[in-house]
Amino acid sequence: MGLKMRIVILEDDRDQADLLKAWLEEKGHQCTVYHDGNAFIRAYSNDSYDVALLDWEVPELKGIEVLRHLRSHLDSQVPVVFITQRDTEADIVEALEAGADDYIAKPIRQFETLARISAIARRVGYGDENTAQRYDFEPYTIDTRTRAVTYQGEPVEMTQKEYELTLFLFKNLGRVISRGHLLEMVWGTSSKINTRTVDTHVSRLRSKLHLDEQDNWQLTSVYRHGYRLENIG
Numbered sequence: 112m113g114l115k116m117r118i119v120i121l122e123d124d125r126d127q128a129d130l131l132k133a134w135l136e137e138k139g140h141q142c143t144v145y146h147d148g149n150a151f152i153r154a155y156s157n158d159s160y161d162v163a164l165l166d167w168e169v170p171e172l173k174g175i176e177v178l179r180h181l182r183s184h185l186d187s188q189v190p191v192v193f194i195t196q197r198d199t200e201a202d203i204v205e206a207l208e209a210g211a212d213d214y215i216a217k218p219i220r221q222f223e224t225l226a227r228i229s230a231i232a233r234r235v236g237y238g239d240e241n242t243a244q245r246y247d248f249e250p251y252t253i254d255t256r257t258r259a260v261t262y263q264g265e266p267v268e269m270t271q272k273e274y275e276l277t278l279f280l281f282k283n284l285g286r287v288i289s290r291g292h293l294l295e296m297v298w299g300t301s302s303k304i305n306t307r308t309v310d311t312h313v314s315r316l317r318s319k320l321h322l323d324e325q326d327n328w329q330l331t332s333v334y335r336h337g338y339r340l341e342n343i344g
Contacts, residue, residue, distance in 0.1 A: 116161035116232055117292055120144045121151045121177060122194070123169040127217075131164065131194070134221050135228075141295050148172025155185050157336060159289045161296070162232060165211075167195040167202070175209060182210040188286050190231040194219060246281060248342070251320065253278055260320075267319050272297060276312050277320070280330070280340040289337040313338055 118135055122128040123146045132142045143160075145151040147170040155163075163181065167174040178191055190212045195202075198216035206214055212231050215224060246253040250263045258274050260267045269277065275297045280288070290306040298308065313330065317323060322330050327344030 115139045115141070115296065117141045117159075117295055118143075118162045118164065118228075119151070119155065119158075119160040120164045121146075121148065121169055121174060122164070122166045123147060124166070127166075131219070131224070134225060138225060146170070148174065148177045151177055152180055152185070155181065157289065159186065159287060159292045159337065160189060161292075162228060163189050163191045164228070165191060165193050165195075167193060167197045167206075175206060178206065178209050178211060186286065188283075190234070192228060192231060194224070246278075248281055248284075250325075251281070253281060262320060269319065273312060273315060273319070277316060280316075280338070283340070285339065285341055287333050287336055287339045291337075293337065309338075 118140050120128055120131060120142060122131065122144065125146065128144045128146070132144055135142050143154070145154060149171040152172065165174040165177055169177075172180075174193065174195065178193075181189070181191065187210075191210060192213045192215060193206045193211050194215045194217065196217045203214045212234075213227055215227060244254060244256040246255070252261045253259075254261075255278070258271075260269055260274060260277055276293065279293065279297055290309045293309050294300050294306065313332075317330055320328075320330075322328055327342055328340070329343055330338060330340045333339055
């Protein structure tokens with residue numbers, strides 16, 4: 112799958128948002144932009160992303176309040192990068208203590224910004240298929256070199272998409288991932304079509320990975336949203 116991410120941007124300056132979106136899409140990422148805090152919150156309540164980029168001074172609900180709501184109610188794990196004109200030490204400390212992973216002061220520079228976003232993504236496990244060869248999630252293992260999955264030491268027969276879906280879910284343990292997110296990142300298709308494809312593949316994974324037999328693992332459907340894979344042992 113490579114380092115391709117689903118990125119959400121909160122930025123009220125439309126020229127700045129368009130520029131950042133163009134930089135990211137040129138690198139193959141999927142980007143969605145919102146121009147005020149409340150619109151961002153409403154959208155995120157029914158969706159999920161790999162990285163969130165937040166401006167501070169936006170209408171309706173300031174970026175710092177969006178971050179606090181994100182961490183408390185919507186997604187405690189998604190990497191968050193502030194991109195803002197506010198650059199005092201106090202502002203930076205407040206954002207980092209509220210849960211931001213990085214802080215970039217405007218005016219932004221293209222290559223530095225892209226490098227920082229990529230570094231954040233790698234830190235949480237995106238784009239590392241070329242370096243990490245094996246993941247162990249007892250009783251499962253995922254070998255990214257051979258693109259193979261085992262259960263209790265036995266190989267699990269999977270299609271390419273089933274393997275990619277398995278890897279994506281395990282790399283997002285504990286997060287609610289929307290169907291649209293899965294369609295874009297695993298199938299590379301529009302999030303607005305054919306969500307039944309996701310449901311069918313999830314059903315197959317439950318059977319192939321014996322999830323109904325596992326006391327320590329659950330792959331659950333979250334109403335009107337998507338799926339969450341959890342280790343509850």
